[in-house]
Amino acid sequence: MTTTAEDLGQLSFDELGTPLRETTFVVVDLETTGGRPGEDAITEIGAVKVRGGEVLGEFATLVNPRRGIPPEIVRLTGITEAMVYTAPPIDEVLPAFLEFAAGAVVVAHNAPFDTGFLRAACSEHGYAWPKPAVLCTVRLARRVLSRDEAPSCRLSALAQLFQTETTPNHRALDDARATVDVLHGLLERLGPVGVQSLEELFDYLPDVTPAQRRKRTLAAHLPSEPGVYMFRGPSEEVLYVGTATDLRRRVRQYFTSSESRGRIKEMVALAVRVDAVVCAHSLEAEVRELRLLTAHKPQYNRKSRNQQGGWWVTLTDEAFPRLSIVRRPRDGALGPFRSRQGAETAATALSDATGLRTCSMRIPTQGANATPCALAELGRCRAPCAGRQDVADYGHAPAAVRDLIAGRALTPFDKLAAQLEELALAERFEEAAIRRDRLADLVRAVDRSQRLAALAALPELVAARPDGAGGWEFSVVRHGRLASAGVARRGVRPMPVVDALVASAETVVPGEGPLRGAPAEETGVVLRWLNRPGTRLVYCDTPWSEPAKSAAGWRTWVDRAVAGRATYAGLN
Incomplete structure (x- = not known):
């Protein structure tokens, strides 16, 4: 032998x-x-x-x-x-x-x-x-x-x-x-x-078993191109999904000591095949990875298995609306949030700033005769449940929330900042620190929600980035989703490539909600790619703009406030 x-x-x-x-x-x-x-x-x-x-x-x-x-x-x-x-x-x-x-x-x-x-x-x-x-x-x-x-x-x-x-x-x-x-x-x-x-x-390096070394042959057929790879188990199940700029080199690393994660070593031991999808560039690879994770939910990937997940903050549809935490967004909702706790924190901040009620009682249009809660006694609720506030008077609170999310006004931010200043002047530093962090989180959430919604509203956008070798990488984006991707190498006329990509791009039918049905994680990946230095806008069928009163104007305040966290902690 x-x-x-x-x-x-x-x-x-x-x-x-x-x-x-x-x-x-x-x-x-x-x-x-x-x-x-x-x-x-x-x-x-x-x-x-x-x-x-x-x-x-x-x-x-x-x-x-x-x-x-x-x-x-x-x-x-x-x-x-x-x-x-x-x-x-x-x-x-x-x-x-x-x-x-x-x-x-x-x-x-x-x-x-x-x-x-x-x-x-x-x-x-x-x-x-x-x-x-x-x-x-x-x-x-x-x-x-x-x-x-x-x-x-x-x-x-x-x-x-x-x-x-x-x-x-x-x-x-x-x-x-x-x-x-x-x-x-x-x-x-x-x-x-x-x-x-x-x-x-x-x-x-140590810690490489003979079995792990022998499985290097699983990478032998892979090209040295960017794309997505999938490790498959003995029953053809997808065990793990990842992206690479060089598929062959990246997959080979799983069979060397550079891979030290015990969970992934276990996955490699189970794998019998590695499939790959060659992609035009990094954005296509990231998007395909997200879609494959959602489709297969591989047990060895810890993140992004359910892109449609997330939590949203929305106003209830009743005479005296309150904020509700939901899974399925509707028009005018704020989000998405990665955790229910994050959504609840944002809802608390919005209620404090606008005077929205926080009880779950359903109040009829003519009001009710319920006993006011403790928040009313503290002056934090005007008790519509007890008939102390009518629909017209209460309507200013939900309107302020709608205007903030839509980018028409920033009044809730101003009120929360004023409350924070009052607490600091009263030397209630611990409570001030909590309120400051809550406001900073709210500003980030509204800012991200507005930027994602602005991109998802666009029926079609074509963007280009230099590929670093004299050519161009192109992406066709429709309602926040990547509909097509391609490249024009050095010496190739770019516009015929763009025309072909647009003609062959996926048809995207917009859905409901702020993101028009697009997965938030995919829209976020596309937005980061578009915002990277060097990206150029080739074509956009409607103006791409954010609201006039967007939360972006408060980013500087957030940076200053969060940088002062040590000051509050030190004065407690």
Whole structure:
């Protein structure tokens, strides 16, 4: 019986892949307010892009965490609240960093920490995590160096061992520069053992079972094109759906030690086939991924299984309307919210600002004789349930809500800001902080709802982005949905391509609600693509505009207010 390289878990000639000297690495380091992604926040990002031992560029910025920095963190990093007060928040920094790191292998010392914060920030602010190959220099050092040579794999210890030009000092860019030298020192140790390519590097790291290696053949038929891939199980069920800029390279990473997630390793063990759909560009891939997730609900994907989900805040249809939390939106609804709690918080803020009743009693047009509730005694409700307010007088409250959502007036924001100021002057700082955060969440919700609704209202829009190689990527959008996508490579006349895409685009019949029936998550993905720098509007059959009194005018207030969170906390 002949033993093959595949049996030994070795890479075939076709799989040797990208030589390390031709691989672009982005070495990143973060400083944060603590160690819990999703709870703590980033205060500084430093990154260095290198290839073949040459530095191609650097990225460095302080980040406003929109919260206080613990004293022990200040002592460790030297980053104070005053230093980050005027720095951009993470939602403004992320697009620039993701563009800087696009297409590169992300390297970090203790990579799960840094990538965990970056993934959490992307999730919180609606950016797609690009799922890059990730290399951890701690893991690599433990594989390459002996205990005698390196008793500790802390960055400071490895920097001393490899005599780095920059001494790590718990500042992001300096630590990233030191990690670059550590990375190069570790890679030099791998040359004599035959590790020459990126794939061999990941295969060299531990925790790769022979069965996992043997399944590399599942990626053999995939093209090196952007698109969507689907892992299928023994009964043809879809186990996992993902996107990639290079399908073949991305899927291969599942069969190396670069994939360390236990849940995904379990999925790979079950998989018997990988199917792929080649896409024109990244937007088409993201949209197809969302649609496939909704269609198949794969058990190993944790997010976006139900795009039609979400919660909406809407006025009830009765003589004395109140706010109701619903699943199915109607015209004039606010949302969508990812959780019922978020919708309830927005409804509470709107009720406080407008005087809407919060009880669930159905009150007839002529009023009722019910006993007023505690809110009426506190002056927070004018008790229409007790006949103290007629329909005409009460009508100003629901009208204010409708005008705010439609972008005709911002009166509720003004009233909530005035209440916040009164609480602060009265030194009721804890309650003021709660009210401030509630108002900030409401502004963001109304702003997002208005922007999504404005896009969903457009019957047809065609946009283009440079593909980075002298050509163009095109998207045809109808009522917030991607109806067609294509490219015109360098040297190809673009307008005939646009005409063909429009002619072959999916027919979209608008539905009910603010988003005309479009899934909110898909409309959000399309909107982010359209808002990226460099995108151009080719054609729009009706004017694309947001309301004159949109919540966008309050974004600056939100940034200032949230940046002052530490002030309120410190005065409690």
